[in-house]
Amino acid sequence: MLLEVDAFNLHAPTSAALRLKANSVLDLFFQLFISEVEYLLHSGLVKKYRRKEGNVTALKGNLIFGKHIQQNLTHHERFYVGHAVYDPQHKLHAIIYKTIRLLKHINTSADLHSHIGNLLLSFPEMADVMVSAKTFDTITYNRKTEPYRKCIEIARLILLQYHPDVTKGRNHVLALMFDMNLVWEKFVYKSLRKHIRPETTITAQSSKSFWKPDRGMHSRIRPDIVIDHNTEHCIVIDTKWKNLNGSNPSPDDLRQMYVYHQYFGAKRVGMIYPGQVPSRVAGVYLPTKEQGAGLQCCLIGICVDTELRRWQKAIYEEVANWSEN
Template identity: 45%
Template sequence: MKKDKNRYTVFEHEALYVHRGEQKLSDAQLKAFQLFYKERDFPYYSLVHNGIRFCEYVGVIKVGNLTIEVLPKADKSNGEEHWRSILIDMMRSTGLFHPDSPSYSSLKVKNSTILDMYLELFATEVERLMHQGLIKKYRKTQSNSTALKGKLLIGKQVTLNAVHQEHFYIEHTVYDKEHLLHQILSKALTTVVKIGTASHLISRYKRVLLDFPEQRDIKVNESLFDKIKYDRKSQSYQTAVDIAKIILLNFHPDLSQGSSHVLALMFDMNALWEKFVLRSLQRNAPDGLEVSGQVSKDFWTPETGYTKKIRPDIVIRKNNEAVAVLDTKWKNIGDANPSDDDLRQLYAYSRYHNNVPSYLVYPGNENKSLSGMYSRAFVGDAQTPGGVIKLKVHSGKRDGMELLNQNISAILF
């Protein structure tokens, strides 16, 4: 990827500083990061002396005209292109991208940041919808009309038309292109143009907006998207609306200066790794085995207050009985043994599921498994196996996800 002075690439847990290092923050950029950290309580980075340090969140964060790509990294031997491909492959595998959408196959997925991919896919999806014809819906509207049609609103008629009795304040039904789906798409299109990101796409977005039917502005929150119900007529809108939701809910306008808007498309790498391993196992589990994620069980009940629960990342069952539990950790422990805390947590999961075999799943430099046993002093007469699985994450000409799926299957099944 061609270097851009307004685009930096870092790895998780790395830091950026003012006037220090190859990729420097300006005083204004640091101030913007400090402002949004204070006002929004962002979990994506922490403040350090004259700089910021990223954590386990990966993705893209844009502040003002600066775009920072944060990549995962589980070894020291691979560079940006490798880990960018890994991240995009993992997101595709877990459903954070829509590989089945009509527009997905045209994307240059190996040479784009996540933000570039989302914005290009969004523009392509909206263009596709416009080309096939935007749908119309019925909606109720109120107006002061010279024709009496629909329902006469007596209260407003008396208030507004006492003098002009030739007017009628009515409520009636119209069938047009102004409805929630289009309002969401219009808001997202306008937001992308406002923040000025993806300069190579801005003219394309402006053209789409010019041809898009004018919509009433709406206030965006999580509950707005809960109102959407797709049917046969509107199903083709789902990919575009899903991306619009990501853009709008992660956009944080600069209300003070208006020049340092923030768009943060960041994902918890621990959660992404867990979901990825879960999906890989579910796709490759032999007949008779059921793989479930985040199965809660009561762990401790106080005399008053809420019950504490225990929740292993992955439980494998046969005939409705647990046969193995897994806990995923996105960290490369190299040749070292797992930490005491990780082993204690795994033991608790195993113990609470009748001492079934348990495994810690880490990324690693190579595919490797390490077996072990919990002491009889803890588990009684029957020793319980507790192991470590290290998985090398692949990407390239072959689908890295399929390679990893095969590795998991070979070790566990």
């Protein structure tokens, strides 16, 4: 489903140009991160001032007298000082280096192995840092560090979602999240568009104004899929990534479909759900006087299939049979 709806391009937090290969979702995110780090290395790493304390052989900065006496009482050639250093040792680079080291342990792609090894050799070695959500919340960007934003966003995704299992083992877990409501909507739309007849029109996210205030913008309604818009055969479909478990849809969902009946002049309206077995349950809106007589809303359960092309064809056939009966 993710591959069919181009979810990688929709949700990837970078715009780096990458070619698609036969790899996993994780490999794609790893490649995005590697590309961003390589870009930073080619552009030149940003340096910052930091304070450093320690023994030196030449007096510079401020002499820290207490520690100087404690450590150098018998070493008159040394000075314990605190001074400013201008180098690439700062928090942004520590986060990136920690992510590179993590990728070396969990990467399983042979194509990325050499790239990760080159990054470890090219990137300055950093001290290990403890990373939490608060670490990223305190990061601020300026004109010099703005190019780091994309790289740090991907590093946050990798580091914060990486965690070992609760039981002892050698495997690592990296969790990525997708908006399955959006994925399911696009998957159903593309499945219908792929098999629909040439004389039939299909649109996604068609909007129509339904309320106008005295001042300001109109409020609009936007169903997921509309077939044969502005015709007497108009059909409106909403996709729902839910498991009803035999219960009724929510009142809000049913009200929403009733509005589509009225404002799109739809012949039929229906909600499509994923399920273990195909199903179709029709319900009638109870009329008030002469309003809403004969209006129906159908609940269509689509059986999930591991074979993608067969699954897409089944979605089209189920919708076609429902619309023609």
